[in-house]
Amino acid sequence: MISPLIQWYPGHIAKAEKQLKKHIDKVDLVIEVRDARIPISTSHPHLEKWITNKKHLLVINRRDMITNKAIKEWDQWFKSEGKTPWWCNAKNGNGVAMIKEAAIRLGDELNERRKSRGMRSRAVRALTLGFPNVGKSALINRLTMQKVVESSRRAGVTKSLRWVRLGQQLDLLDAPGVLPPRLENQKAALLLAICDDIGQAAYDVESVGIAFLRLLSALEETYSGFNKESLKERYGIALENCEPNVHDWLANSASVHTSDDLRRMAQKLLDDFRKLLLGQISLELPK
Numbered sequence: 001m002i003s004p005l006i007q008w009y010p011g012h013i014a015k016a017e018k019q020l021k022k023h024i025d026k027v028d029l030v031i032e033v034r035d036a037r038i039p040i041s042t043s044h045p046h047l048e049k050w051i052t053n054k055k056h057l058l059v060i061n062r063r064d065m066i067t068n069k070a071i072k073e074w075d076q077w078f079k080s081e082g083k084t085p086w087w088c089n090a091k092n093g094n095g096v097a098m099i100k101e102a103a104i105r106l107g108d109e110l111n112e113r114r115k116s117r118g119m120r121s122r123a124v125r126a127l128t129l130g131f132p133n134v135g136k137s138a139l140i141n142r143l144t145m146q147k148v149v150e151s152s153r154r155a156g157v158t159k160s161l162r163w164v165r166l167g168q169q170l171d172l173l174d175a176p177g178v179l180p181p182r183l184e185n186q187k188a189a190l191l192l193a194i195c196d197d198i199g200q201a202a203y204d205v206e207s208v209g210i211a212f213l214r215l216l217s218a219l220e221e222t223y224s225g226f227n228k229e230s231l232k233e234r235y236g237i238a239l240e241n242c243e244p245n246v247h248d249w250l251a252n253s254a255s256v257h258t259s260d261d262l263r264r265m266a267q268k269l270l271d272d273f274r275k276l277l278l279g280q281i282s283l284e285l286p287k
């Protein structure tokens, strides 16, 4: 079995973490953004420690990339863990207005407290925090209803912290994505690579593509909007019987003749998944 060793901690992320720790004291509220396809693997292990005494809004973005059934099950799971998830699609704006209202409500609570202590009320200061590429910048652009920060397909585009004013009520700090310095959990790292939430320099596309196929073949049909037929039509791949050695099995398939073919196919497969061409697929299930 091929197990990719994935590590990604580029200089700008190390710098971002340092800056973040400096700025975190200045904010009232942390808007944590996660990827709906992998909401556990995109939870930062140090976040709880960083945000003690802060208000916390948990946003699960890319809701369009998983099924409604999956959203419902995750929703119940988060609630059973004492958390309230706010689902959104930062690309088309779905769910963003409710997140804005929730942030403003939390700001109002804060200002009530300030007033009771004889202090003047002010805009709530919020920080968006999350792994690279989960949609933090897209969310900010939707919240402000203009393109104030760069949002791009590549992970690691936001490179410095920047304040953005949202009316009189909300000041938002857009921060670069943060990651733990070591991806101890390689299963989670693999999911991050499949979802394009870490830079491509961190992994071997062929190994990740093959691991993705293996995951697809093990997916619960009822839980996913994934259509095995589409894979068969587009790539000539039948997922049945692809174990135990996916690599050999793939190498013998009709469209793969050279290792370059294999690499190209792996890349296309991952791109298709990321662009929703293979359906709405959850790569993690609630425990």
Ligand SMILES: Nc1nc2c(ncn2[C@@H]2O[C@H](COP(=O)(O)OP(=O)(O)OP(=O)(O)O)[C@@H](O)[C@H]2O)c(=O)[nH]1
Pocket: 061, 062, 063, 064, 065, 088, 089, 090, 091, 092, 130, 131, 132, 133, 134, 135, 136, 137, 138, 139, 150, 151, 152, 153, 154, 155, 156, 157, 158, 159, 175, 176, 177, 178
């Ligand atoms: N399908 C879909 N795509 C989204 C959604 N939100 C963001 N995207 C896309 O995901 C990519 C990454 O979004 P960004 O907003 O740049 O992500 P980020 O978290 O700011 O990324 P970093 O700058 O790397 O930290 C972009 O191509 C967005 O258009 C969503 O809800 N659904």
